[in-house]
Amino acid sequence: MKLDAWKQPFFNDKMLACSMRGHWVSFCLVDEAGSGKAYGGLSFTAYDSTxxxxxxxxxxxxxxxxxxxYCGPVILLLDERYSGTEEPYARLSKRLTYKLPITELQTRAEQSHFSNADGRRIDGNPARQQADRFYQVEVSDLVRxxxxxxxxxxxxxxxQPHALKMMADLGFGxxxxxxxxxxxxxxxxxxxxVRPLRALRPLLSIDDRFCALNLYQxxxxxxxxxxxxxxxxxERPVDQVKFPFDPSVGNLFADKLSGYREAWRIDxxxxxxxxPVYEDVPYSKRFEILPFDPELYPQNRPELKDDQExxxxxxxxxxxxxxxxTQAFITHHDEVILIAVRGTYSHTDVLRDANAHQVVFADGVGKVHExxxxxxxxxxxxxxxxxxxxxxxxRIVICGHxxxxxxxxxxxxxxxxVPEVNYDVLLYTYGAPRAADSKFTDGASALVHHRIVNHNDPVPSVPAPWMNTTAKLWIPGAVTLFSAPTPGGLLFAAGLVRVGGNPYQHHGEQQHFMPITLEDGTQASVLWKPGCESIQEAACNRALQLHGDMPDRDNLLKQLFQAxxxxxxxxxxxxxxxxxxRWQHTLESQxxxxxxxxxxxxxxxxxxxxQQLRDKNRxxxxxxxxxxxxQAHEHNQALNAEIDRLNTSRERLHSLRWRRLEVRDVYGSHSHSASLQPSLKRWFSHRENRERSPVASVPSPVHGDRGRVHSLDIDSIV
Structure with a gap:
């Protein structure tokens, strides 16, 4: 710096004037392979020390x-906004709410890929040999x-962030x-x-057809x-939010999957x-958690207090x-909106479950559980x-347990x-109780619903088809009122007979897990459609009998939900x-x-x-x-109908011996997608998923016995 530069006026109160120029800097943006072609043509802005x-x-x-x-360092930005028409970038940057400030740099980084399948940085970038300084940067380092x-x-x-802070503190830039x-x-x-801007998202089929992929995911x-x-x-964040708690909904979607890290803990x-089976997607196609930026989005500003988003x-x-x-989460990407609803968790939930009084379903037809x-x-x-x-x-994919x-x-x-919208809904439920009467079920026949029931899970047995808050709860060997236990005679009803009113009725196509213990002690599970009530209703009976024949109101549902x-x-x-x-292996072996x-x-x-139903009928x-x-009687009619359903169940079981699976049965709409094989390769890289048993045995629980799989015990079924 020339001595007379100190005599120049200040540019500001921190930085002296300096007339010296002639400094230079060069830089190159490259991918992990050392190539800069992915970023060629991007515009940049730089600011010198003045x-x-x-x-x-x-x-x-x-x-x-x-x-x-002018002498000193420079600050580099590549903040040019995306102005093209390619999807999803054009849509995301122009949508009505939460418009995203997508830059040209972001779109380029989303088209690059990791060299390592797990997203870890590599060592030895070839371009490093020609560099005086080498940095591993992210898009967020170069945009506002x-x-x-x-x-x-x-x-x-x-x-090093302190270099940028030092520049700012001195008034440079x-x-x-x-x-x-x-x-x-x-x-x-x-x-x-530049780190590739990729994300992982759980692979979901959007087909109506049931598939094993969606069952698991x-x-x-x-x-x-x-x-x-x-x-x-x-609540009431000021300038930023974080998602440090693992496991949590935000941590999974906004932290781990957005950062291209696989996660397995959901409890x-x-x-x-x-x-989960994850697919590698451009970052903008991930399951989105919306940004929090009070500068960009007025609805995020803390001064809104209770109205702050x-x-x-x-x-x-x-x-x-x-x-x-009630608790639920919702997220989305360009093909799927995912909604998951929490099951019974608190004392409030148990009281709500016990409220079996039917009320009119104002948004459709029929009556539903209040x-x-x-x-x-x-x-x-x-x-x-x-x-x-x-x-x-x-496709709106909804699930709940x-x-x-x-x-x-x-x-x-x-x-x-909902009128004039035509939401396209796909529903998977697990261990769900009956929620509505037969009129609702008939009116909702167009809704695609795959209902999963685990063997001996008693919850799908309640409310019984004839139940409401004033009717008696008839279970083989147990009769009770929700108001108080009371003596009563035995009816072999178990959900086959109703007492007045429209009956509670299950909706959807049932898929039933039947656990089996083989001769070597291996625990397996067969998924099929039994089409009969006996297996399900007997599960409720078994749960109640574990604690006696006369459960009180307060512990009735608790007993069921602790099965x-x-x-x-x-x-x-x-x-x-x-x-x-099992289905993957069956598909492979035909x-x-x-x-x-x-x-x-x-x-x-x-x-x-x-045979036991026939004996009971006699x-x-x-x-x-x-x-x-x-003479015809409703009890005999109900039992005869159930015997017929058991005949149908045996025919369905027989068909499993000859059924050959298609790829679509296993993977649904992803059966022929380019992302399937890379996703499966990633999934099979985990040793837990490489089990090759012909029956794909159910993994033994690591701790406790809450997950113990019961063998096929005839006495526990009937």
Whole structure:
């Protein structure tokens, strides 16, 4: 610096004037392979130490050089907004709410790929040899608005943030309120390795047809609904939000998957590793968690207080403060809007489950369970507000476990009947109780609903078809009123006979897990469609008899919901995983879905049940007065109908011996997609998913016995 420069006036109160120019800097943006072609042609802006602005464009190799600027470092930005028409970028940057400040740099980084399948940075970038300084950077280092971008992944070659802060503290660089850009040092060549902007998202089929992929994936999402959203701060954030709590909804979607990290924990107590099948997608096609940026979005400003929007409020419904204690999360990408509803969790949930009084379903036809209906009404507006902003023709995939499945059914039918919108809904439920009467079920026949029931899970047995809050709960060996236990005679009803009013009735196509213990002690699970009530209703009977014949009101539902085979991570998820593996192996081998030994066990069980129903029918007939024997009676009719259904069940079981699977049965709409094989390769890289048993045995629980799989015990079924 010339001595007389100190005599010049100050540029500001921190930085002295300096007339020396002639410094230079060069830089190159490259991918992990050392090539800069992906970033060729991008425009950039640089600011020297006096705040002078320089604009330019990278050449075809991603290289640029600045010359003759004032002495000192420069700050580099590549903040040019995307102006093209390619989807999804054009749509995301122009949508009505939460327009994303997508840059040209972001779109380029989304088209690059990781060298390592797990997204870890590589060592030895070839371009590093020609660099005076080498940095591993992210898109968020080079643009101003970063709330919609993933959190930075630490690396040893990150640009040091203190250099940028020092420039700002000294008053160097551009006049802007926030720190952004990368500091390049003068008279040196810097190479910037840009991290690919990719994300992982759970692979979901949007076909109506049932598939093993969705069975497993949506079981995981249903279990995730029991977690908190995990945002910090949870309420009234000021400038940014984070998602540090693992597992949580926000941590999974906004942190791990957005940062290209696989996650398997969806339950705080989970010890077994169940990885979803993830596909590698451009970052803008991930399941989105909306950004929080009060500068960009007025609705995020803290001064709005109770009306402030933030990610937890937009994606997470938690009605604990208003009495229903309903919880659900919602997120989306360009093809799917995913909604998962939580099952029974709290004392409030149990009381709602017990409220079996039927009320009119105002958004459709028929009557529904009052407790489930109140929960549905509590969350309906939350879902509609989200859809009003982000629905663009995607398939709406809804899932839920237990109580969550019942609420999900009402929500699905309510959305399907919203006028002039034509929401296309696909529903998977796990262990859901009956939620509505036969009129509702008939009116909702167009709703695609795959209803999953685990063997001996008692919850799908309630409410019984004839139940309401004033009718008696008839269970073989147990008679009770919800108001108080009372003596009564035995009716072999178990959901086959109703007492007045329209009966409660299940909706959807049932898929039933039947656990089996083979001779070597291996636990397996066969998924099939039994088409009969006996298996399901006997599960309720068995759960009640564990605690005596006369359960009180307060512990009746508690007993049911504590049954081993109702839990997600202990029972439904392992059985769903086993089914996916079984179907994958069957597809590969072109063999049958059941082995001869499995078929023999199941067929013997069904024949035994049928014979016991016949014996019960004769017993009831003998109890009738002699002058009424031989006459039609509703009890006999119900039992005869169930015997016929068992015959049908045996025929369905028999068909499994000869059924050959198609790729679509296993993977649905992804059966021929280019992303399927890379996704499966990633999934099979985990040792837990490489089980090659012909029956894909159900994994043994790591701790406790809540997930113990019961053997096929005839006495426990009938």
């Amino acid at each position: 705040g002078c602005q320089y604009e330019g464009r990278l050449d075809g190799e991603g290289f640029a050089k600045l010359q003759d600027f 608005h970063i709330a919609h971008l993933p959190a930075v992944v630490p690396t040893a070659c990150r640009p 551009p006049p802007q309120p926030t720190l952004s850009g990368i500091v390049l040092f003068p008279n040196q060549h810097s190479v910037l390795e 949506l079981a995981l999402m249903s279990a995730l609904s029991y977690c908190d959203f995990g945002q910090h701060p949870a 705080p107590e989970q010890a077994q590793r169940f990885y 933030h990610p937890a409020r937009m994606h997470f419904f938690d009605d604990e403060a208003f009495g229903t204690d 407790g489930f209906y109140l929960a549905y009404r509590a969350m309906r507006d939350f879902v509609l507000r989200y859809l009003d902003q982000f629905y663009e023709g995607q 237990s109580l969550g499945g019942a609420i999900a059914l009402l929500l699905s039918e309510g959305l399907r009947r 081993d085979q109702h839990f997600m991570t202990a029972s439904y998820i392992p059985a769903a995983w086993a089914t996916l593996r 063999g049958p879905l059941v082995t001869p030994r499995e078929y023999a066990l199941l067929d013997h069980a069904l024949e035994t049940m049928r 017993e009831l007939e003998q109890r009738r007065p002699p002058n009424q024997r031989g």
